[in-house]
Amino acid sequence: MSNWSLCPLLLLLAVHLVCGSVDLPGSLDPSLLENVDVDQLRSNYLPPGLQNTTVTLDDFKKLLQSKCQKANDHLPKGSVNASALSQSVQDAAVTLGECLSGLANMTEIQAEIAEASPKGDLDVVFEKYCLRMPQAKTCLKNFNEALLPCLTPDEKAHNAVMQRIGDKLLEFICYKNGDQIALFIAEQGPECLQGSRDGIAKCLNSSFAGYLPKDLSPEWNLPQLVLGPKECVDLYAFETCTVELLEKCATITPSNIVESMFRYVRRESSCQPHIDRAKRQQRQALPLTGGSSASLHLTWTSASLLMATLLARLA
Structure with a gap:
């Protein structure tokens, strides 16, 4: 089963919301999942070979239940109600959405x-x-508590880091009461992201093939929520690719702010040693490739992004 990192999930989701390819409602309700345009998500995020997948929202709910069950397989049989745990996560996601939308209504903020x-x-x-x-x-802490019973031991070991990353993202957005985000908007940041959407999509799809199943069937396992060495390198690859794209915009400020956000998040993880090791290996490999530039590729799967966006519509 492939791993995925919540950190790039949050970062890309922030970019995705600014770009505006999925409209978020001003308020949320328990029937929100039923209104998600799955066809739009498929066409936006899955590689061409997987855009005809027939996975439904009910299938994703089954995947979540399966994940809750497998996370507790080490416990005595019958001691865990995976269906109830799965429903608790879904309910908590709706509560999270209601909580956050009560604090910040997207329609009102845009106006x-x-x-x-x-x-x-x-x-x-x-x-x-x-x-x-x-x-x-x-709000985020309460949702995390509902999610914990459906996490594997490895995921639980990484959970504190994920929590810190979520908190630090909020702190970055609100650094000096939002000065950086105000500057980002004033310096045409949203327009820069909008114009770079195709390039960002290419960054995402650069190495999907090795991390996606051949068929996105209901039997496919949800990936783990961990931030290990591989995910750290993938996050750095996505950072490098994205920042290089944004540097081509009319002003350098959006690129600088996005790069600062990545670095701010990285400091909350143990990623830097893994990134440094990958850089050394890359430099050592250069003579063997005739001096050609070797690149680190993003390995976060588009299926993970699809699931992330569905959860975002819940939240």
């Missing part, structure tokens, strides 16, 4: 940004919402 931008008052808008950051962290 406030549009009104504040011409006046140079974006910092006022973000300060208002950043004051709610402690409540947002509580």
Whole structure:
């Protein structure tokens, strides 16, 4: 079973929301999953060979239940109700969405940004919402507690890191009451991301083939939520690829802010030694390739991204 990292998931989801390829509602309700446009997600995120997959939302629910069951296989048979655990995760995801949307309504934020931008008052808008950051962290903590019973021992060992990364992402967004995000918008950051969407998609798809099953069937196992050496290198590869794309935008500020976000998150993990080792191996391999540039490839699967986006629509 392939592993996936929550860290690039969160980072790319942030990019995805800014680019606006999936519309988020202003408020959420328990029937939210039924309104997800799975066809849109397939066409946006799966490689061409897998875009005709017939996996449904019910299949994903079954995958979640299966994951809850397998995570508890070490316990006495019959001692764990995987169906109930799976339902608890789904309910918690809806609660998380309601909690976060109560703190920050996307439709209202967009309207406030549009009104504040011409006046140079974006910092006022973000300060208002950043004051709610402690409540947002509580929302995430409550969801995480519901998720824990469905995590494997390895995933639980990585969970504290994942929690810190989620908290640090919020802190980065609200650094100095949102100054960086206000600057990002003022310096055409959203437009830069929008114009780079195709390139970012190529970064994502650069090495999907080795990490996706040949057929996305209901029997496919959900990947693990861990941040190991391989995932660290993949995150750095995605960072490098994305930053290089954004550097081609009209101003360098969006690229600098995105790069700072990646680095800010990396400091909360133990990734740097693994990244440094990969860089050394790359340099050592250069003479064997005739001096050609060897590149690190992103290995986060598009199936993981698909599942992430579904969970994002819940949350």
